[in-house]
Structure formats: structure tokens, C-alpha cells
């Protein structure tokens with residue numbers, strides 16, 4: 001039977017989410033939804049809701065809004081418009097046997113609106129691709145939970161599959177390598193920093209089977225006990241990226257950024273990017289190329305945190321040249337890589 005008789009295959013691309021505008025009320029609404037997600041802030045709901053809605057978010061929203069104002073463009077938030085561009089181009093690449101929708105875990109366009117678009121088109125099955133290369137319960141896990149929470153109320157639930165991570169996908173790595181090589185042309189870098197979004201160490205320990213993970217060398221390779229360990233997946237991406245760029249082990253450092261400061265002072269994955277790079281100039285490292293391999297689209301955490309704030313820190317410490325490698329966004333190679341991941345699923 002032809003694809004049109006069977007119905008098209010539905011594809012749902014999902015990224016994290018961003019505020020509707022950089023104004024404080026919109027940023028507050030976004031942070032309220034984000035930071036009361038039990039997979040992001042894993043405190044009992046009876047503490048999480050009053051603490052975050054009543055105290056943390058009201059204090060944070062005006063400060064975050066100022067940063068979003070620096071990030072905002074004529075097309076709005078980069079995370080959103082890169083996602084929409086990717087959706088359009090992946091649709092073109094996959095052709096009419098597929099219907100590609102795009103949603104955000106928090107705020108708009110919602111995961112629900114994207115799933116309804118697929119349901120209204122009577123797709124035969126749904127492939128969900130959370131746009132996070134490395135699996136974390138706070139990102140991928142939360143998207144999976146949201147999708148299941150929505151479809152549980154449908155009378156007919158179609159076949160649904162999740163592409164849960166692509167940390168070591170050869171096409172993804174090839175794209176990162178190509179993006180890096182383009183920045184390396186005509187420049188001599190002393191060192192390479194691979195800076196990943198951090199998560200609390202506790203999240204790693206909670207996901208470890210048989211208490212396998214001790215936050216040490218356990219994450220240096222995969223086995224059945226740590227296959228979905230965020231830290232192990234960050235190291236896997238890093239090893240392959242370094243290999244592709246032809247780097248020796250001492251030429252690159254894996255670091256973690258964006259920790260949410262909390263009075264509880266709970267440790268997040270280490271080493272922290274800001275602490276590492278401040279020490280570089282004193283060690284004779286003055287030219288650094290920085291990758292953000294946990295993100296496939298430019299956003300606050302890449303453009304502002306790595307591109308501006310870390311550059312400022314590095315230069316204040318005496319460093320000369322700090323360069324961020326742009327994300328894959330909707331580059332043709334990445335569009336092909338996404339289409340190929342979907343076709344293989």
C-alpha cells in the first residue's frame with residue numbers, strides 16, 4: 001500500500017523552550033513552568049512550587065529578562081527560529097511521506113499543539129526527536145514524560161518511538177567537526193574547551209544502575225549500567241569530536257556550565273567552565289576555541305554565556321582570543337543528519 005493510503009509518518013522535533021518575549025512577565029511565566037518541572041528541580045512538589053513560584057522565580061525573572069533582551073533578535077529568540085527553520089528544512093529533505101512538527105517543552109509552540117497537528121493529519125506513527133544530543137532526565141526525560149502525559153488522554157494512541165540520544169551518532173559528530181574546522185581555518189588555537197550544560201551530580205547518581213556511577217572514571221566508557229548517563233554521553237561526544245579534529249587528550253578539556261546557584265550549594269557536574277578558563281592565561285593558554293556540544297541551536301547558554309560572558313572572564317584574566325563555535329542550527333549538513341536519524345528509526 002502507498003504511503004498516502006497508510007498515512008504519513010509523523011515526526012516531532014522538540015527543544016527546551018524560551019520565553020514568548022524578553023519582557024519580565026513572559027520570562028517569569030517561562031521560568032515558572034521550567035523550574036517547577038520535577039525532573040528539573042527534583043524536590044518534593046510541596047516545597048518546589050511555593051519556593052520557586054514564590055521566591056526563586058520572582059527574584060530571577062527580571063535578571064534573566066535583561067539577558068534575554070541582549071539575546072533577542074528581529075526574528076525573536078534564536079532557539080525558536082532555528083527550531084522552525086530546522087523543521088521546515090527537515091520536512092523538505094524527508095518529503096511528502098513524512099509530516100514534521102516542532103514543539104517546545106516549555107511555552108510556545110507547545111508540544112501539545114505539535115502533537116495535535118500530527119494527530120489531525122492522521123499520521124501512521126510518531127517519531128519523537130528531543131533536540132538534546134546527550135540524555136538527561138531534566139531535558140530528554142522531561143520531553144518524553146510530556147509526550148506520554150498528552151497522548152495518555154487520546155482514545156487512539158498511535159505507535160510512538162523516541163530517539164532518546166544521539167551523543168555518538170556519526171553524522172552528528174561529523175557536523176560538529178565540520179563546524180569546528182571552519183572556525184579553525186586561519187587560526188592557531190592553544191586549547192579547545194567542550195563546555196556542556198551542567199546538571200546536579202545527584203541527577204547522575206539517581207540514573208545510575210546498581211550504584212555503578214561514582215562520578216569518576218566510570219563515565220569514561222559505556223556499559224549497560226551507564227548507557228543513558230549524561231556525563232558518560234558528554235565524554236563520548238567529546239572523545240569522538242576530539243578524534244575528528246585530530247586533537248590529543250591534553251589539547252582539550254571537558255567542562256560544565258550554567259549551574260543554577262542555590263543556597264543548598266549542591267554540587268553540579270564539574271569542572272565548572274568559568275573556574276577552569278580563568279586559570280588558562282596564567283598557564284600560557286591564550287587562544288581558545290569553545291564548543292557547546294550539548295546544544296544543537298544557538299540560545300542564551302551558547303551566545304550569551306559562552307560567547308560573551310566566558311569571553312569576558314577569559315580576557316579579564318589576561319587571555320587574548322576566545323572564540324565560540326556556532327551551533328548546528330539549520331545548516332544543510334545538520335538537516336541531512338536529522339533526516340537520516342529519522343529515516344533509520
Ligand SMILES: C=CC1=C(C)c2cc3[nH]c(cc4nc(cc5[nH]c(cc1n2)c(C)c5CCC(=O)O)C(CCC(=O)O)=C4C)c(C)c3C=C
Pocket residue numbers: 016017018019039040041060064077079132136138139197198199200258260294295298299300301
Ligand atoms: C542541554 C540540555 C539542557 C539541560 C540538561 C538543562 C538542564 C537544566 N537547566 C536548568 C536551568 C536553566 N536553563 C536555562 C536555559 C536553557 N537550558 C537549556 C538546555 C538544558 N538545560 C537551554 C537550551 C536553555 C536556553 C533557552 C533559551 O531561551 O535560549 C535557564 C533559563 C535562563 C536563565 O534564567 O538562566 C535556566 C533557569 C536546570 C536547573 C537544569 C537541570 C537541573
Ligand SMILES: [Fe+2]
Pocket residue numbers: 197258
Ligand atoms: Fe538549562
Ligand SMILES: [Fe+2]
Pocket residue numbers: 212213214215216217218219220226229231232
Ligand atoms: Fe559514571
